[in-house]
Amino acid sequence: MGAYGELLGYARELDEKDPLAGYRGLFVGADDPLVPAYLDGNSLGRPLKASVERVRELMVRGWGGRLIRGWDEGWLQLPERLGDELGRAALGAGAGQCIVADSTTVLLYKLARAALGARPGRRRVVVDRDNFPTGRYVLEGIAAECGLELDWLEVPYDGGADPARVRAVAGPQTALVVLSHVAYRSGHLADMQAITRVVHDAGALVLWDLCHSVGAVPVELDAWGVDFAVGCSYKYLNGGPGAPAWAYVRREPQHLRQPIQGWMGSLDPFGMPQGYQPAQGIRRFASGTPPIIGMAAMQDMVALIGEAGIGAIREKSVALTGYALEAVVVLLAGTGAAVASPRGAGRRGSHVTIDHPRSRTVTARLWEQGVIPDYRNPGGIRLGLSPLSTSFEEVCRGVGAIAAELGDAAGS
Ligand SMILES: *Cc1c(COP(=O)(O)O)cnc(C)c1O
DSSP: OOHHHHHHHHHHHHHHHOTTGGGGGGBTTTTOTTOSEEOBTTTSOOOBHHHHHHHHHIIIIIIIIIGGGGGTTTTTTHHHHHHHHHIIIIIOOOTTSEEEESOHHHHHHHHHHHHHTTOTTOOEEEEETTSOHHHHHHHHHHHHHHTOEEEEEOOOTTOOOOHHHHHHHOOTTEEEEEEESBOTTTOBBOOHHHHHHHHHHTTOEEEEEOTTTTTTSOOOTTTTTOOEEEEOSSSTTOOOTTOOEEEEEOSGGGGSOOSOOOGGGBSOTTTOOSSOOBOSGGGGGOOSOOOTGGGHHHHHHHHHHHHHOHHHHHHHHHHHHHHHHHHHHHHSTTTTOEEOSOOSGGGBOSEEEEEOTTHHHHHHHHHHTTEEOEEETTTEEEEEOOTTTOOHHHHHHHHHHHHHHTTOGGGO
16 A cells, blocks of 8 residues: 555544544535545635525525514624624633624724724834735734834744744834734744733733634633634635624723724614714624625534534644644655644644645646645645544545645655
């Protein structure tokens, strides 16, 4: 038996022993022979079969049957109700601190602006150089708008933000530090608890972007003293393309003002008074009418995360990325591919990145075969492993296909 056969046998063994293996069948297309390996659940999670039914029900009975009455029968409260459920299942957040709304980009803007209002005398914001582009761009815009300076946190290519680096840049003029929990390219998992403490020691506030960790990596936002967090719901929350994002605002700073003063964040939306007055609590971070259809699918995934347990999900995630790294070492040896992600399980999110000069063309050829990782500049193939819908065998097939594309005999 060749190296590939051995790895495949090992993958099947791991799948057999996997206590979460049964969840995979709940997802649409999990056994589609035309997609032998879906390794991009970190970018767009698969739909749940239950969500197909839920969206249908919502359209036929909810929207079609209840019509405008639907708003009074639960839709208006859905952003906070779903926020509370997400907080409980995945964020370590007590009720009344999470809301589903807008997109991550818009929420980053709203929360960053609100946070700056808490530190009016301070003129600097720390952001990491390798943060997802939208976070960097939003902060560049805010800096220009408010006359602030950005301090760029330089991070290693295969790593991310760590407490020592943050301590070195956050100072007495720092109002806010904005960081990704899991780095979108390298998959580096930041020590949120320690970094939050460092930021607070500098007298600043912290805003965490959890897009690449929510639903895959457990966090304790309340216990760790996090001020603000945002995340999207179409990655590991399987909410569907363009599903709305969520925001966490710790209870203490909820009195702050956010800049997009819409009626849905006002004290009395249906009183329609003159003059904006902000709602009390997390609701004031909403702006416009909630996207009800967009919130449908993620409800099933949030419930499933609660059922499976975020701790068990993390265990599987660590096992999947660990297996992927082993497969890369065995199957891609001699191909010129290099791992560009942290090796230690404690510092890995749920994806691993492999660098190779031909990554872009290789990814395009893999997509034609239904082997679907993604490509990220400059030269990375990302393997995103969504714990409830990805099998070890799938990872094996995926890395095997990459090996075959890179022309290594071990991959055949
Ligand atoms: C995916 C992602 C986003 C996406 O923001 P949108 O407003 O939903 O487009 C933002 N930040 C990070 C870290 C991401 O990974």
